[in-house]
Amino acid sequence: MGKIIIIDDEPLARSIVKEYLQKHPQLELVQECNDGFExxxxxxxxxxxxxxxxxxxxxxxxxxxxxxxxxxPPVIFTTAFDEYAIKAFEAHAIDYLLKPFNxxxxxxAVAKWGEQKASSSEKxxxxxxxxxxxxxxxxxxxxxxxxxxxxxxxxxxxxxxEAADDYVKIHTQEGYFLKNKTMNHFExxxxxxxxxxxxxxxxxxxxxxxxxxxxxxxxxVAVLRSGPKVPVSRSGYGKLKEVLGL
Amino acid sequence: xxNSPLSIARFRVIFIIxxxxxxxxxxxxxxxxxxxxxxxxxxxxxxxxxxxxxxxVVMHTLRYYLPRGExxxxxFSICLLLTVVWLLLTKWLLKLSLGNYxxxxxxxxxxxxxxxxxxxxxxxxxTMISILWYNxxxxxxxxxRKTDAEKLAREAELFKLRQQLQPxxxxxxxxxxxxxxxxxxxxxxxxxxxxSDFLRGTIKKEETQWVTLEEELQYLQLYLxxxxxxxxxxxxxxxxxDENTSGLKLPALLLQPIVENAIKFGLYxxxxxxxxxxxxxxxxxxxVIRVLNPFDPETSSPQQGTxxxxxxxxxxxxxxxxxxxxxxxxxxQNIFTTIVKIPQGK
Numbered sequence: 001m002g003k004i005i006i007i008d009d010e011p012l013a014r015s016i017v018k019e020y021l022q023k024h025p026q027l028e029l030v031q032e033c034n035d036g037f038e039x040x041x042x043x044x045x046x047x048x049x050x051x052x053x054x055x056x057x058x059x060x061x062x063x064x065x066x067x068x069x070x071x072x073p074p075v076i077f078t079t080a081f082d083e084y085a086i087k088a089f090e091a092h093a094i095d096y097l098l099k100p101f102n103x104x105x106x107x108x109a110v111a112k113w114g115e116q117k118a119s120s121s122e123k124x125x126x127x128x129x130x131x132x133x134x135x136x137x138x139x140x141x142x143x144x145x146x147x148x149x150x151x152x153x154x155x156x157x158x159x160x161x162e163a164a165d166d167y168v169k170i171h172t173q174e175g176y177f178l179k180n181k182t183m184n185h186f187e188x189x190x191x192x193x194x195x196x197x198x199x200x201x202x203x204x205x206x207x208x209x210x211x212x213x214x215x216x217x218x219x220x221v222a223v224l225r226s227g228p229k230v231p232v233s234r235s236g237y238g239k240l241k242e243v244l245g246l
Numbered sequence: 247x248x249n250s251p252l253s254i255a256r257f258r259v260i261f262i263i264x265x266x267x268x269x270x271x272x273x274x275x276x277x278x279x280x281x282x283x284x285x286x287x288x289x290x291x292x293x294x295x296x297x298x299x300x301x302x303v304v305m306h307t308l309r310y311y312l313p314r315g316e317x318x319x320x321x322f323s324i325c326l327l328l329t330v331v332w333l334l335l336t337k338w339l340l341k342l343s344l345g346n347y348x349x350x351x352x353x354x355x356x357x358x359x360x361x362x363x364x365x366x367x368x369x370x371x372x373t374m375i376s377i378l379w380y381n382x383x384x385x386x387x388x389x390x391r392k393t394d395a396e397k398l399a400r401e402a403e404l405f406k407l408r409q410q411l412q413p414x415x416x417x418x419x420x421x422x423x424x425x426x427x428x429x430x431x432x433x434x435x436x437x438x439x440x441x442s443d444f445l446r447g448t449i450k451k452e453e454t455q456w457v458t459l460e461e462e463l464q465y466l467q468l469y470l471x472x473x474x475x476x477x478x479x480x481x482x483x484x485x486x487x488d489e490n491t492s493g494l495k496l497p498a499l500l501l502q503p504i505v506e507n508a509i510k511f512g513l514y515x516x517x518x519x520x521x522x523x524x525x526x527x528x529x530x531x532x533x534v535i536r537v538l539n540p541f542d543p544e545t546s547s548p549q550q551g552t553x554x555x556x557x558x559x560x561x562x563x564x565x566x567x568x569x570x571x572x573x574x575x576x577x578x579q580n581i582f583t584t585i586v587k588i589p590q591g592k
Contacts, residue, residue: 009513010418011478016425035517056414058517059545080417099421141545152545 002049004029007039007065008078009057013099017052017078020106027110034058036065037150048073050113052097055079060152063132064143066125068150074121076109085132092128094121130185139189142170144177151177155194159208160230161186163201171228196243198222198236206243250309251379269294276353285347292339297365300332301372308376312384325373329366333358400565415472415506416445422476437475444468451498459487459494459526459533466501473509481513484523491526494533496588497566500559504537504584507556511582512539533588541582556584 004027008014014032021027030046033039035058043051053075055062063085066072077096079085089096095109113121133139142153153172162169162176163183169176187197198204208224212232215221220232222240232240240246251257269290276286304325313321337354344350419441426434447465451457463485470483505522512520523538556573563572567589574585 009480010422010476012422012425012476013418015429016421019425019428037517056514058514059542080421081413099417100424101421102424154545 002027003046005031005033005039005042005046005048005051007033007036007042007051007057007062008054009034010054013054013078016100017106020103023103023107024110036060036062039065040068040150043069043073050074050076050110052076052078055082055085060143060150063129067129067133068143068145072122072125072129074113074116075125076113085135088128088132088135092124092131094124094128133185133189139191142179144170144179146177153177155190156205156207158195158205159224159226159228160205161195161203173226193243196236196239198230198232198240200233202230202232202236204230204232204240206240209240209244212237212240249383250305251376252305265294265298268297279353281350281353282347285344285350288343289340292343293336293361296332296336296339297368300328300365300369304328304369304373305376308373308380312377312380321373321377325366325369329362329369332365332369333362336361416441418476419472426475433475437472440468440472444472448499455498456495457498459491459496462496462498462501463487463526465499466505469502469505477513480519481509482519482521484521486523486525488525488527490528491533494528494588494590496533496535497562500562500586500588501535501537503559504535504556504586507559508537508539508582508584511541515541515545529587531590533590535586535588537584537586539582540580541577543577543580559586 004021006014006017006029008017018029018032021029027050030048031042033042037059039051039053042048051073053062053066055077056079057065060068062077062079066075075094077085077089077094078099078101079096080099086096086098095112097105097109140155142155142158144151144153153170157172159171159173161183162171164178166180167178168181168183168186170179183197183201183203186195186203190203194206195203196206204222204224208226209222210225212220212222215231218234220237221229222232223229252261272290272294273283273286276289277283281289337358340354341351344354419437423434423437423441426437444465447468474481474483501524505524508522509520512522520540523536525536525538527534527536556575560570560573563586564570569589572587572589576583576585
């Protein structure tokens with residue numbers, strides 16, 4: 001037995017997966033979802049054994065949705081054309097179905113899932129998300145969960161990022177949001193011309209900086225337009241000067 | 247290889263007239279200095295025919311060997327040498343044929359310096375004119391090649407801009423057809439037809455071709471029908487066309503990428519139902535088309551919505567009209583508007 005969820009914004013794309021599923025009576029379709037929000041809810045509610053997930057979807061894409069799931073279930077991606085995503089799949093040996101696909105190919109993907117252990121697939125999914133978040137379309141915004149709500153933060157609205165144990169605090173106009181990622185992750189993903197690691201525990205949006213003041217010996221603070229002060233270490237000061245062209 | 251100036255009839259006539267005038271002139275001058283008519287004519291004929299040959303040699307040589315930059319001193323020397331050779335040859339031939347006339351030796355001897363200067367001047371002129379002519383010819387050829395190359399590059403770029411829009415749409419449509427085949431084969435068949443008509447339209451039309459608004463909207467409708475099958479009830483469209491736009495024209499296949507962009511933007515930026523609106527109107531001498539789609543101002547970054555679709559449309563309009571102000575966008579509340587102006591009267 002296995003519980004299945006299909007997440008795709010095109011009704012016909014869901015119906016073909018449903019049709020192919022009929023050949024696998026051991027798999028039970030528990031829910032069909034129109035978009036990532038529904039998908040996220042459904043995953044939390046049903047903890048499925050396998051999901052079929054489209055990438056291009058309204059509001060948040062398939063990768064962003066998976067990032068928000070605490071323990072992502074095994075995934076078979078279904079997508080039409082996305083060079084970048086396909087490269088990511090291949091690199092992490094996660095199965096994917098290129099639309100349009102036939103029953104035979106579908107059966108193969110399901111069989112592969114049956115052989116794999118859940119734990120190894122979770123690791124592969126995490127790695128995939130890490131590399132997918134480097135894609136050019138992914139670094140324009142950060143998707144976070146705020147209680148039961150999903151918040152999409154365009155990166156230009158971010159003031160600065162602050163390390164907080166296993167999380168990163170994303171400071172914005174509306175306060176801060178937590179994301180279960182590392183500082184190194186954000187330093188890699190975000191555009192280096194806009195976001196500078198000013199300190200071991202801080203990444204600052206240079207467009208928000210109004211001035212940089214000296215602070216104690218050797219150190220500085222960056223004062224943001226909206227008021228907050230962000231610590232700047234000696235090496236961080238060098239990086240800031242370079243980006244700002246000082 | 248550049249054409250010789252003598253390949254043009256007008257120049258040939260001028261050249262011959264010049265030669266005849268010189269011929270007659272010399273006969274007259276020699277007669278004036280006391281040579282009998284017959285002797286004057288023989289002298290002039292020999293002298294000028296040889297000069298004519300020298301001129302033709304210069305023109306022909308320059309056709310294959312055109313001096314560059316610093317080499318003009320060579321040309322000067324060659325002219326000088328050719329003049330000397332011509333003069334010696336003339337002198338020898340004249341002596342041979344007219345030596346028995348009384349006092350001819352004297353006239354010949356005294357006129358040598360004048361003959362030399364006239365010959366040198368004339369050869370110099372012909373050389374200069376030839377150089378100018380061949381240079382101009384070469385420049386013209388170069389310009390033609392450049393225009394050709396630019397035109398080819400432009401066509402290739404336009405073609406590429408159109409091609410890049412297809413794959414995602416195509417594969418998703420095929421996937422929808424695949425899904426329909428099982429349960430609703432009639433609809434699958436209809437969609438295959440629509441997709442074929444749409445693709446045929448893309449292939450058939452030339453980038454520089456102009457079509458009427460009605461034709462373009464018919465083509466757009468094919469695209470919209472396919473998208474509606476894909477997205478089901480989530481997508482609806484409203485098209486409103488002013489009456490005074492009838493007969494106005496626009497470059498073929500211009501609207502579809504704009505609407506495609508609006509659909510993607512609208513559908514992927516909101517979760518509910520999406521209405522795409524299109525208005526066409528005549529404003530002054532322009533056809534103005536507005537495409538409206540909903541979006542979420544809170545989550546859209548400013549880079550979005552001017553995605554690849556619009557960038558390529560902008561580039562295409564620039565290539566066609568050499569103007570960068572024909573495509574504009576505005577975002578008001580939660581409606582994003584793409585405005586495209588197409589100047590008429592072309």
